Amino acid sequence: MKEYIIEKVKSIFIVLVGISLLSFLLGVVSPGDPAELSLSKYGYSPTPQEIEARRVEMGLDKPIHIQYINWVKNILKGDFGKSFSTKENVTDMIIRKAPVTFKLAMYSIVITSVFGISLGVIAGINKNKPIDNLIKLITNILFSLPTFWLALLFILIFSEKLGILPTSGDGGFKYMIMPAVSLSLITMSTTAMVMRSSMIQEFGKQYYTFAKAKGISKYDLYIKNVLPNAILPVLTILGNFFGSILGGSAVVETIFALSGIGSYAVESVFSKDFPYLQAYVLLTGLAFVLVTSLVDILIIIINPKIRLKGDIYE
């Protein structure tokens, strides 16, 4: 286990260096002059003198490798620089905005897990019965709907027409229902489908036939015997979903006017706000890597049999 964790930390480090380099280079090679873009607002175009002064101020006149080294040095000190657009410290912006995104991601992951796993279990147990077909139909439909479209549809129905949920803002549980549901429906559908097929696979195994033949209760059979085995692939995808929820939250945050790290990421793409974009990519990348690594460790704890297969860590 110790070696496994050391291996994980090493790979996290390599991945982070890769992410930082890529995010930095993507910012540099993408078209548009950030100095000019930071000054251009709603149709106003800056003069060449204003642009040049801004380039020097932003350090864009220095060679690229120097810009990268300076950036890495500063982030190691917890300083992501100043936003090109708002002039605010990026670290302060992230600290202010991250709780909103984290809250949204937690709501979504809860919905994804609870509904995805439960629907998958029900469908699996009732394979090819009407309830299974119904769940398959629903998850297939939900899987094919784009998040932004669902979000707008929810606003139209629940806010505009029925008036039971607020359209936007961050004020508590009521405000989180529509963003979290629209963000989690696709991942919930996938979770349900994976859970279902994983359950069905377990039904073909010897221990299942044996346990069933012993006549143990259905609860013991499905929940105590089948579920711990069937849930492993689902846990892995849930870890990945955390990352995709963080990424997907950008659109949902914008639509529901949640001032999380994602909504500003969308804005920063248009304004070429590199310091913010780099911090966003790096931190969401870090969160993604950490969560998937934690899930890997969790899987080993839940099912020690994995260790027998992957004996390199023993």
Next chain:
Amino acid sequence: MKIKKSMKLVLLMLIMTLGLTACGTKETPKEEAVEEKQVVLAGRRHLAPGEEDAYYCSSILYVWEPLVRQGENGEPEPALAESWEMSKDGKEWTFNLRKNVKFHDGEDFNADSVIANLDRMKKEVRQSSYYPMDIDSHYPDLKAYEKIDDNTIKLVFNEAKPTQLYRMVNFGSAIYSPKNFNEEGNFNGFAIGTGPFKIKENVKDDFVVIEKNEDYWGEKAKVEEIKIKNIPDVDTRYAALKAGEIHGTLDLDSLTPALAEELKKDDKFDLATAKSTIVKFLVLNGSKAPFDDVRLKQAVSMALDRQDIVDTVYFGYAEPTTNLLNYSTPFYKEIKVNENMEEAKKLANEVLKGERVSVDYYISGADVTQKTEAEMIAPLLAEIGIDVNIKPMEVSAMREEMKAGNYGIGRERQGLSNGEPSTIFGRFMLTSGDHNQNYSLGYSNEKVNELMEKASKESDVKKLGEIYDEIQLISTETLPVIPLFNDMNIMGHTKDLKNYKAQIYGLDLPNIEWAK
């Protein structure tokens, strides 16, 4: 039976999720219900970006006031400066300041406060979400400024500046309490101005609450408190208005023309419109064939049916134009839009000599209306022998291609930062103009260069206006760009509010009041 059990399980899951998600969260009553006396509005961006912004908040919040403000028709109007005089040579401007005016912190407004603000502006170029606070841009060729007495200041310029007032409107002469910033000129708290509203609460990125300034020197605001929310998505903003969560929208692009039309169908709501400072146009690559011949540019302009596009794509919320200068400035000259397909065909034929040309037509992929607009323009250009390939692109990538001259037609827009038109003329029409280069316009006109030189030395506003009229006429004939239309500001509001009057930039916030 099994189905029934499964259904029970689904129900149980639902209850569990609701229970789980409710844990650890608490309702914020403030957000829950709109306070009775509070007007709630929303715009696409946070209107008080805060201490890092050169202006702290937008002029449309009416927290700070300028010396000179922009009137209904774009003309300069007295604000904190009651009156002014220009010396005969146009190099000296004397401003008589309003008396008995106090800042929100109780400090007196006087010549010292104006000097302190000019000192702050002079220290460095300050960045803002609105316009850069740059003394060279608002006060070009400024030689000196001085206090004459407690209520009078004088600005001295190296050159004649007959239109200086236009450069000073709104953001150009914003005045804050001298105690509002530290030695470096950075804000030390909420913006403290002299305006009819004071900032009460500012939650970055979310909302700002402003309250009535009871000690305002002029006519006091009609409502006690206004909360202005940041709702970036226009569809959500519209839904929030329809759902009764907000009373109105404000700021630029607060509603799309299509949504405005939808809102009109509901008699609980009303629209407020005003001229916008934005002009939308096509740029043609004049650095190479076929658009290096002015006759083909004229042919393109004449082949268009601007009114049809305005009616179809913009639902009438725009005004066709062939003038480069936006219609929000008093210097704007009304020039008849000349469209004539037969004439266009004749001109195009003179250049193309019966051949057809194929060019790339770049549009912003982020703006869906540009695609519809381009699809309406394409068949008209085909009639005069120009086949276009419409290419939606990311704006920055599009501009790089334009600068490199790798395009035929592009769609752009330009805002007017103040009513003084010389900057716009210079940028598009002077041989050295930066937009002339950026868009590879290939525009060069000796007459324009001469007129601009003459304008820079002219101290008489009337004569200057005549020069600008001439330049506008030249622009419609020689077409550095192909103007399409002047934009409009559209704002929606519930009929619970009255006097909801849109302005060239913003809304007449102090005068809005409850209808009942």
